[in-house]
Amino acid sequence: MEQVEGMTELRQKLTTLGPRVERKVCRRAINRGAAVIQKGIRAAAPVGKTRSIKKEIGKKVNAKKKGQITVKIGVGVGRKKKPKPKKTLLGRILGAFRKKSSSTDSASPHGHLVALGTQDRYTGTRTWKTRKGLKRSRQTGNKRAFRGRVAPDPFVKQGTAASQGAAASVIINTMKQGIEQEARKQQ
Known part of the structure; x- marks a missing residue:
């Protein structure tokens, strides 16, 4: 200084x-x-x-x-933008029960990922059919498919x-x- x-x-x-x-x-x-x-x-x-x-x-x-x-x-950092009020009655009712999150209210919820970057991302899932013909999937934790990274x-x-x-x-x-x-x- x-x-x-x-x-x-x-x-x-x-x-x-x-x-x-x-x-x-x-x-x-x-x-x-x-x-x-x-x-x-x-x-x-x-x-x-x-x-x-x-x-x-x-x-x-x-x-x-x-x-x-x-x-x-x-x-x-700083003030968060308030969400816009719902115009319809159904929107107001559903909005009252929706979980409030500061990250979804921001203009750029991905900004920290651009600034700091991410690690290598992989997906590993196992998919099967149920008796009723529905498809189910579960995370296995195994590295199967590389999904990329974001450089800081x-x-x-x-x-x-x-x-x-x-x-x-x-x-x-x-x-x-x-x-x-x-x-x-x-x-």
Whole structure:
């Protein structure tokens, strides 16, 4: 990381403002820095037909009671889209009994598979007919047919690395502005 001029002065000013204001200023600065990294990851994300992976890249900032602020940026992070209401009466009735899942509500439920990749996938099933003529099948666990793999795409690392310097400068500038603004309010 780079060293900032006057950082000790900024820390002193920040601690004199109080813990509540300190958390507020730091959270705002980190949120804006995370937005810069989020844009960098979106720029590095692969473009599909629906651009759903770019839509699924989000951020989440948590401020804990002990003064820790954590940030999560990546695929499938942040707000989840609410499912659309059912228009018909039967749709509303069936929708009430359907299991709610966050992965099906997202724009890109496969985004993590593209980013992280998968192992080799095989299928192994045994199929037989029952007395009534129905076909049944059961997973055997044996490797019979190779179904492929997905190679990991390091777009999250590339986007983070490309926008890290810009995010640091945004965080520093936002903290300076926030400290000055809160100091003016308290005077």
